[in-house]
Amino acid sequence: MTCRKCTRELPDGAIFCPWCGSRQSSTPKSRRNRGNGSGTAYRRGATWTAAVVVGWRVVEPSPPVDRPEPEAPTGPTEAATEPPLHRIPIRRTRGGFKTKRDALEYCPILRNGGKPIQHSAPKLATLWDTYEAGRFQKLSDSKRIAYRGAWKKLKALHWRPVDQISIGELQATLDSVATTYYTARDIKTLLIRLFELAAAEGWCSKDLPTFLSLPELIEKERRPFTDIEQGALWKLYESGDLRAAIPLLMICTGMMPGEMQALRVDHIDLDARKITGVGLKTKIRKQSAIYIPEDVLPVVEDLIAHAQPSGYLWPRNETKWYETYYSALAAAGCRRLEPYSCRHTTATRLAITEGVAPQTVRRMMRWSTTKMLDRYAHPDDADVLEAANRITRVTQDS
Numbered sequence: 001m002t003c004r005k006c007t008r009e010l011p012d013g014a015i016f017c018p019w020c021g022s023r024q025s026s027t028p029k030s031r032r033n034r035g036n037g038s039g040t041a042y043r044r045g046a047t048w049t050a051a052v053v054v055g056w057r058v059v060e061p062s063p064p065v066d067r068p069e070p071e072a073p074t075g076p077t078e079a080a081t082e083p084p085l086h087r088i089p090i091r092r093t094r095g096g097f098k099t100k101r102d103a104l105e106y107c108p109i110l111r112n113g114g115k116p117i118q119h120s121a122p123k124l125a126t127l128w129d130t131y132e133a134g135r136f137q138k139l140s141d142s143k144r145i146a147y148r149g150a151w152k153k154l155k156a157l158h159w160r161p162v163d164q165i166s167i168g169e170l171q172a173t174l175d176s177v178a179t180t181y182y183t184a185r186d187i188k189t190l191l192i193r194l195f196e197l198a199a200a201e202g203w204c205s206k207d208l209p210t211f212l213s214l215p216e217l218i219e220k221e222r223r224p225f226t227d228i229e230q231g232a233l234w235k236l237y238e239s240g241d242l243r244a245a246i247p248l249l250m251i252c253t254g255m256m257p258g259e260m261q262a263l264r265v266d267h268i269d270l271d272a273r274k275i276t277g278v279g280l281k282t283k284i285r286k287q288s289a290i291y292i293p294e295d296v297l298p299v300v301e302d303l304i305a306h307a308q309p310s311g312y313l314w315p316r317n318e319t320k321w322y323e324t325y326y327s328a329l330a331a332a333g334c335r336r337l338e339p340y341s342c343r344h345t346t347a348t349r350l351a352i353t354e355g356v357a358p359q360t361v362r363r364m365m366r367w368s369t370t371k372m373l374d375r376y377a378h379p380d381d382a383d384v385l386e387a388a389n390r391i392t393r394v395t396q397d398s
Helices: 100-111 124-133 141-153 167-177 181-200 227-238 242-253 257-261 283-287 294-305 318-332 340-353 358-365 370-376 381-389
Strands: 040-044 047-059 086-097
Touching: 040 100, 047 100, 086 100, 124 181, 141 181, 167 181, 227 242, 227 318, 242 257, 242 294, 242 318, 242 340, 257 318, 340 358, 340 370, 358 370
Parallel strands: none
Antiparallel strands: 040 047, 047 086
16 A cells, blocks of 8 residues: 555555655545535635525537647547536625624525515414414313314414404404303413414514403302202102212212212222312312212212222213213202202302311312302302391490
8 A cells, every 4th residue: 555645655554644644535525514505604814705606607618729620530430519518606695794604594685685584474273283282282181172172263263374363353253253251261362372472483462362352251150059959869869769879979079070970989998088080170189189078978888889890980971970960850859950069069068057167178179279169159148147147236344
């Protein structure tokens, strides 16, 4: 093996020549990181220059020099070919950049004649895809269901560029698809989240949906079961009608309808008198235990004895479950109150009838705050009159 420069003999495997110092293998070229036509940058003195090719100029080849014609060949000849045309790139440059990165980032603008690149604003559907793949996944199951329903109602705006949607268009769409307060609230909240994503890229104001007006909140007050109705349900159960166990267990524990339908034998700890693993919607309900009152313990034992082979306390059919619930009310002679009225009865009995401390009621109902008592506890005129009678005449001796 000899040196590629001085031609002297080299030791085996030598990378550099020990005589002249030349490298024996060429340095591998660096990998191209930028695509063709995206521009380049080069140093010019203390600064960097951006350069892009914006076209090509075709140059005719130079005319051939007059020379004496050679003798005609005796063998076969190839057809004469025309000399190739020359293409010279037309470049546009701009210098004065402090770093190479600054010069390269300016190349698209340089190609555009020095004008900023105007990208089109994203459609609302694109923002929904981004939101659904991100923060949406951290929401509770009930919130995800509510927001998916809200998104379907916004079908008229799905393919509208976000920078072209006005507050008037948003309000008109909201008014046409939502007539109740809670539906409109979910739509408004979803729009706020989508516009926050668009505002982060500078396409619009994030506060635009906050100006939407919602319908008036007309909330129907839940009615709890009266003492007479609760007594009628107990009488129905004691006659051997197991249907009454559904409203009785909900009234005595404060369980929600969805929790009752998902109740299995393995959720119940009779020794500790607790039910775990069936909480729904909020984090605190999922983590908190449901306490079983002593008087309702025989009802729970009776339900376990008649449980389904699958371990559930009732057949896994929502329609049949509601039919059983309402048929129990009819058999006991109760009003046709919704299942959620049972939970309101629990709070009313604890807070008003029994006078339990609000903090204890909060734990029993698995709330995050005692403010929920304002919605769930329902004092009647007799309760208010009893409270008023506690204000007695004050004498000098007292």
